[in-house]
Amino acid sequence: DVAIGAMLATLYLDGYSPVVAGWARLMPAHAWLNLLGFMPLVVAGTLLHLYPTVLGTRIPAGSTVVGRIGRLAVGSLVVGPPFVALGYSLEADSLARGGAVIELVGATALVAYGLAVWRNRGHWTTDSEWHLAIVGHLSAAIGWLTVGVGLAAWLTLGAGADPAGWSIEVLIAPLGLGCVAQAIVGSWTHLVPSIGPGDAAIHARQRLLFARAARTRLAAFQVATLALLLSLSLDVGWLTFAGTLLAAVAGVGTLGLLLLALAEADRKSTRLNSSHANI
Numbered sequence: 001d002v003a004i005g006a007m008l009a010t011l012y013l014d015g016y017s018p019v020v021a022g023w024a025r026l027m028p029a030h031a032w033l034n035l036l037g038f039m040p041l042v043v044a045g046t047l048l049h050l051y052p053t054v055l056g057t058r059i060p061a062g063s064t065v066v067g068r069i070g071r072l073a074v075g076s077l078v079v080g081p082p083f084v085a086l087g088y089s090l091e092a093d094s095l096a097r098g099g100a101v102i103e104l105v106g107a108t109a110l111v112a113y114g115l116a117v118w119r120n121r122g123h124w125t126t127d128s129e130w131h132l133a134i135v136g137h138l139s140a141a142i143g144w145l146t147v148g149v150g151l152a153a154w155l156t157l158g159a160g161a162d163p164a165g166w167s168i169e170v171l172i173a174p175l176g177l178g179c180v181a182q183a184i185v186g187s188w189t190h191l192v193p194s195i196g197p198g199d200a201a202i203h204a205r206q207r208l209l210f211a212r213a214a215r216t217r218l219a220a221f222q223v224a225t226l227a228l229l230l231s232l233s234l235d236v237g238w239l240t241f242a243g244t245l246l247a248a249v250a251g252v253g254t255l256g257l258l259l260l261a262l263a264e265a266d267r268k269s270t271r272l273n274s275s276h277a278n279i
Contacts, residue, residue: 001033001034001037001038001041001082002033002037002038004033004082004085005029005031005033005037005085008026008029012026022089024163025088025089025091025161026088026089027163028084028085028088028156028166029084029086029088029089031166031171032084032085032088032099032152033082033085035168035175036080036081036084036103036148036149036152036171036175037077037082037085039175039179040077040103040106040107040145040148041074041078042180043141043142043145043179043180043183044074044077044106044110044145045074046183046187047110047114047138047141047183048073048074050187050190051114051117051138052117054131054134054135054138054186054190055117055118055120055122055135056121056122056124057117057120057121057122058120060116060117065116066113066116066117069109069113069116070109070110070113072105072109073106073107073109073110073112073113074106075106076102076103076105076106076107076109077103077106077107077110078106079099079102080099080100080101080102080103080104080105080106081099081103082099083095083096083098083099083102084096084100084103084156085099086099087099087156087160087161088161088166090161092161093160093161093162095161096156096160096161097156097157097160099156100153100156100157101153101157103149103152103153104149104150104153106149107145107146107149107150108146110142110145110146111142111143114139118139127207127208127211129211129214130189130193130207130208130210130211130214132214132215132218133186133189133210133211133214133217133218134186134189134190135186136186136214136218137182137183137185137186137189137218137221138182138183138186138187140178140218140221140222141178141180141183142179143178144175144177144178144179144182144225145174145175145178145179147178148171148174148175148178148179151170151171151174152171155167169232169233170229170232170233172228172232173225173229173232173243174225174229177221177224177225177228177247178221178222178225178229181221181251185221185254188258189210192206192210192258192261192262193206193207193210193261196261196262196265197265198264198265202264202265205264206264206265209257209260210257212257213253217250217253217254220246220247220249221247221250223243223246224243224244224246224250225243226243227239227240227243227246228240228243228244228247231243
């Protein structure tokens with residue numbers, strides 16, 4: 001998806017006449033390959049294994065019902081975008097609409113997989129706010145992915161392969177900030193104190209850092225995503241500014257906690273090196 005989507009954009013920027021002449025219909029194809037092909041697959045492929053892990057349950061085997069739902073999710077997310085892209089390229093309404101339905105099936109299956117895993121979750125007795133931050137961001141990523149895919153499918157189902165019915169603005173907030181950004185935040189919040197450098201004491205301090213204002217940061221991401229979704233869809237300037245500002249504050253605060261957590265491990269390494277040098 002990335003290779004073909006990037007190739008189309010490169011040929012357009014390079015002035016290749018067939019692509020330039022057909023860019024009106026190739027631009028939605030490019031968007032579907034990258035924004036709805038590559039990114040959802042990265043998130044879904046990661047969450048199939050990471051989501052059960054952070055919920056304290058087993059990763060479903062491929063032979064189980066839940067495992068098959070996971071396969072359906074990934075398989076549909078693989079197949080859908082190329083069909084839609086081909087539909088736009090060939091101006092074939094049936095291909096575009098069929099691919100949109102397949103993509104929507106994939107997103108719905110991912111939600112079903114997440115709900116099935118949630119029902120079998122474990123119950124943590126320590127670091128509740130840290131666990132809340134992880135599970136909250138990863139669950140929100142699944143939810144916003146479904147919103148973004150649903151909006152994209154709705155546009156394509158309504159207009160078919162007509163590029164006049166396509167709009168990328170409505171997808172930026174749910175897929176970019178709501179899905180991808182929160183999947184990354186949830187992942188590093190789990191991984192850094194779990195398998196990152198440092199001993200048990202450092203990991204404990206890192207978990208406390210990531211737990212700071214977890215509920216506030218989690219809520220801020222959701223409100224900012226919703227505000228940007230509405231403002232970019234309806235072209236409301238002040239709401240765009242407010243959503244961007246809130247997203248920036250939440251993002252900077254979360255990134256700051258990550259840097260502090262990494263500094264904890266770095267200080268330990270510096271002390272050890274100094275001790276060895278003295279010896």
